[in-house]
Amino acid sequence: MGYQSNIFASNLRSKKTKNIGVLVPRLNSNFQSSVIAGMEKVANNAGFNLIISQSLENFEKECSNVESLFKSRVDGLLVSMAKNSNGTKHFDRFFNKGIPVIFFDRVADCDICTGVVIDNFNASYQATNHLLEQGCKRIVHVLGNTEINIYAERLKGYKNALTEHNISYDQTLIIIMDLGEDAGEFIVDQILGMETLPDGLFVSNDACAASCIKHLKLHNIRVPEDIAVVGFNNDPISRLVEPNITTVNYPGYEMGEIAMRNLINHLEGKDENTLSTTKKITLRSELLVRASSLKNN
Amino acid sequence: MGYQSNIFASNLRSKKTKNIGVLVPRLNSNFQSSVIAGMEKVANNAGFNLIISQSLENFEKECSNVESLFKSRVDGLLVSMAKNSNGTKHFDRFFNKGIPVIFFDRVADCDICTGVVIDNFNASYQATNHLLEQGCKRIVHVLGNTEINIYAERLKGYKNALTEHNISYDQTLIIIMDLGEDAGEFIVDQILGMETLPDGLFVSNDACAASCIKHLKLHNIRVPEDIAVVGFNNDPISRLVEPNITTVNYPGYEMGEIAMRNLINHLEGKDENTLSTTKKITLRSELLVRASSLKNN
Known part of the structure; x- marks a missing residue:
C-alpha cells in the first residue's frame, strides 16, 4: 500500500x-x-x-x-x-x-x-515539372527561409525543373516568407503587383496554398485556368477546399x-x-x- | 568535464x-x-x-x-x-x-x-439558436458519442434551443458518429435519404463540417441557401473553405x-x-x- x-x-x-x-x-x-x-x-x-x-x-x-x-x-x-x-x-x-x-x-x-x-529536391522538382507540363511558363514559388535544408533543397528542385524546360530562373518570382494560413492575402498582393501575371504558383505548404486560392478567387483569378496551384504536405485542407489542391504527400x-x-x-x-x-x-x-x-x- | x-x-x-x-x-x-x-x-x-x-x-x-x-x-x-x-x-x-x-x-x-x-451547453445552444433565427426548422446535429461530456452537453444545448423556439425534438435528425474529415460523404448520404431535406446542419467539428459542405455541393445542394451549416472549433479550415464556416471559437x-x-x-x-x-x-x-x-x- x-x-x-x-x-x-x-x-x-x-x-x-x-x-x-x-x-x-x-x-x-x-x-x-x-x-x-x-x-x-x-x-x-x-x-x-x-x-x-x-x-x-x-x-x-x-x-x-x-x-x-x-x-x-x-x-x-x-x-x-x-x-x-x-x-x-x-x-x-x-x-x-x-x-x-x-x-x-x-x-x-x-x-x-x-x-x-x-527527398525535398525531388519532390519540388516533380511539382515544378508538373506545372511546366501543364503549360505554365511563369511559376511563382513561395517558400520559407532557405537557410533551412528543406527549403534550400526545394528551391534547387524548382530551378532544376526550369532548366530542363529551358526556362530561365527569374528571382522576382521567388517569395520567401513565413507560410502561415493568413499569408495568402500578402502573396496575392505581390502577384497582382507583378508586371506580367504568373500562370503557376507552387507554395511550400497546403494551408498557405489554400489561403492563396481563396484570395486569388476574391480577385476573380481562376484556379487553375489563370493560375495553376500546387501545395505541399497533403494536409486535410488540401482535400477540402475547391478546387482540391495538387500537393506533395509528406x-x-x-x-x-x-x-x-x-x-x-x-x-x-x-x-x-x-x-x-x-x-x-x-x-x-x-x-x-x-x-x-x-x-x- | x-x-x-x-x-x-x-x-x-x-x-x-x-x-x-x-x-x-x-x-x-x-x-x-x-x-x-x-x-x-x-x-x-x-x-x-x-x-x-x-x-x-x-x-x-x-x-x-x-x-x-x-x-x-x-x-x-x-x-x-x-x-x-x-x-x-x-x-x-x-x-x-x-x-x-x-x-x-x-x-x-x-x-x-x-x-x-x-460551456458546451451554451455554445451549442447559441449555434442552434443562430440557425433557428436564420429560419431553419429542421436542423441536423452531427456529434460524437454522447457518453463524452462535451457531446452530451452539446446535445442538451441543441434541444434547449429547439424547445425555446417551440420546435419539437426529432431524433431522426441526430447523427452520432466519429467526426473525421472523411465523414461528409456518409453524413450527406444520410441527409439525402431523409424524407424531408433538412435546412440546417450543425456539425461538432470544422473539418467534418467542411467535408459535409464539399459533398453537399457535389449534390448541387447550396450552402447556406438550401442548408445552412455551422461547425465547431474555429480550426483554420473554417476560414479557408467556401463559404467560410460559421463556428464556435474553442x-x-x-x-x-x-x-x-x-x-x-x-x-x-x-x-x-x-x-x-x-x-x-x-x-x-x-x-x-x-x-x-x-x-x-
Missing part, C-alpha cells in the same frame, strides 16, 4: 530513464503533430516515454530546451530545428556523452548526425515512426552500428495531382 | 521530477495540438517538462498510459479522456498519493476532480495554458486550496458567424 515499484531508482542505477526527448519548432502544426503521434505510438509500445518541447522557431529557446532535456537525462533526442538554428554546437553535450540524437525533417548539416527526411506520421524506431533500436543495442554509420534516411514522397493544377482538362 | 549537475538525484530526494504527464485521445488533432502547445509554453517557462502520451481513444490504453505515467513519477497529470473511458478508478493511485490530476475538455464526472472546459491554446498554470500553481504551493476546492473552470467561447449559415443576406 502506497509502495511504488522502484523504476525510478533502478533507472538511476542503469542510467536509463526510458524517456526520449523530442524538440520541434512548433507543436501546433499539422505536420509536426502527425510526426509526434507516430513517435508516441512506437515509443509507447516499446515502453518509452516522450518528453516534448518546442523552440517556437527561436534558436535561444532551442538551446535552452536542449540543455533542459540533457539535464532530464533523456536516453536519446529527436530534433527538428528552428528556422534560425545555428550549427550543432548546442548538441555537443549529447554527442560527447554518446547520447544518440536523430534529426528529422529540418536536419542539421553535420558529419556525425543522422537525419530522417524526404508522410509525417511515418517519419515519426521511423525516426523513433531507429532511435529505440539503437538504444536497445539492436542496430548499434547502423545509426552511427547512417547519415540520412530518405522517405518516399509523391506528387498527388488534383484539380488545382490541371489546366489541360 | 563529463560531470552533470545532479538534478536527477536531487529530484529523487525531494520526490519531484519536474515532469508533468499529459494524456490525450489523439496527438494528431488540430485542437489537441493547440492545447499541448499552450501547455508546453507555460510548463517550459516554469521549468517543467511535459511527458505526453495518447490513448488512441482506447480505454485499455488509457489505463496502461496512466499506470506508466505514475511509474515515471510525474508531479501531476493533465488528462482528456478517451471516448470509451469508464469512470475514474484508473486514476486512484494518483488520487491516493495526492498527486494532482486536472481534466480538460473531455472531463470526468467525479467529486474530487478539477476540470477545465468550455480556445484550445488558452485551455492548455490555463490547465497547466493551475497545475503548476498548485505544485508550487501557490494555490494549494484553490485546486482542491475547484470543481470546474469554464472558459469563454463564442459563436463566429460567417457565410455558411447566413440565409438572410
Whole structure:
C-alpha cells in the first residue's frame, strides 16, 4: 500500500530513464503533430516515454530546451530545428556523452548526425515539372527561409525543373516568407503587383496554398485556368477546399515512426552500428495531382 | 568535464521530477495540438517538462498510459479522456498519493476532480439558436458519442434551443458518429435519404463540417441557401473553405495554458486550496458567424 515499484531508482542505477526527448519548432502544426503521434505510438509500445518541447522557431529557446532535456537525462533526442538554428554546437553535450540524437525533417548539416527526411529536391522538382507540363511558363514559388535544408533543397528542385524546360530562373518570382494560413492575402498582393501575371504558383505548404486560392478567387483569378496551384504536405485542407489542391504527400506520421524506431533500436543495442554509420534516411514522397493544377482538362 | 549537475538525484530526494504527464485521445488533432502547445509554453517557462502520451481513444490504453505515467513519477497529470473511458478508478493511485490530476475538455464526472472546459451547453445552444433565427426548422446535429461530456452537453444545448423556439425534438435528425474529415460523404448520404431535406446542419467539428459542405455541393445542394451549416472549433479550415464556416471559437491554446498554470500553481504551493476546492473552470467561447449559415443576406 502506497509502495511504488522502484523504476525510478533502478533507472538511476542503469542510467536509463526510458524517456526520449523530442524538440520541434512548433507543436501546433499539422505536420509536426502527425510526426509526434507516430513517435508516441512506437515509443509507447516499446515502453518509452516522450518528453516534448518546442523552440517556437527561436534558436535561444532551442538551446535552452536542449540543455533542459540533457539535464532530464533523456536516453536519446529527436530534433527538428528552428528556422534560425545555428550549427550543432548546442548538441555537443549529447554527442560527447554518446547520447544518440536523430534529426528529422529540418536536419542539421553535420558529419556525425543522422537525419530522417524526404527527398525535398525531388519532390519540388516533380511539382515544378508538373506545372511546366501543364503549360505554365511563369511559376511563382513561395517558400520559407532557405537557410533551412528543406527549403534550400526545394528551391534547387524548382530551378532544376526550369532548366530542363529551358526556362530561365527569374528571382522576382521567388517569395520567401513565413507560410502561415493568413499569408495568402500578402502573396496575392505581390502577384497582382507583378508586371506580367504568373500562370503557376507552387507554395511550400497546403494551408498557405489554400489561403492563396481563396484570395486569388476574391480577385476573380481562376484556379487553375489563370493560375495553376500546387501545395505541399497533403494536409486535410488540401482535400477540402475547391478546387482540391495538387500537393506533395509528406508522410509525417511515418517519419515519426521511423525516426523513433531507429532511435529505440539503437538504444536497445539492436542496430548499434547502423545509426552511427547512417547519415540520412530518405522517405518516399509523391506528387498527388488534383484539380488545382490541371489546366489541360 | 563529463560531470552533470545532479538534478536527477536531487529530484529523487525531494520526490519531484519536474515532469508533468499529459494524456490525450489523439496527438494528431488540430485542437489537441493547440492545447499541448499552450501547455508546453507555460510548463517550459516554469521549468517543467511535459511527458505526453495518447490513448488512441482506447480505454485499455488509457489505463496502461496512466499506470506508466505514475511509474515515471510525474508531479501531476493533465488528462482528456478517451471516448470509451469508464469512470475514474484508473486514476486512484494518483488520487491516493495526492498527486494532482486536472481534466480538460473531455472531463470526468467525479467529486474530487478539477476540470477545465468550455460551456458546451451554451455554445451549442447559441449555434442552434443562430440557425433557428436564420429560419431553419429542421436542423441536423452531427456529434460524437454522447457518453463524452462535451457531446452530451452539446446535445442538451441543441434541444434547449429547439424547445425555446417551440420546435419539437426529432431524433431522426441526430447523427452520432466519429467526426473525421472523411465523414461528409456518409453524413450527406444520410441527409439525402431523409424524407424531408433538412435546412440546417450543425456539425461538432470544422473539418467534418467542411467535408459535409464539399459533398453537399457535389449534390448541387447550396450552402447556406438550401442548408445552412455551422461547425465547431474555429480550426483554420473554417476560414479557408467556401463559404467560410460559421463556428464556435474553442480556445484550445488558452485551455492548455490555463490547465497547466493551475497545475503548476498548485505544485508550487501557490494555490494549494484553490485546486482542491475547484470543481470546474469554464472558459469563454463564442459563436463566429460567417457565410455558411447566413440565409438572410
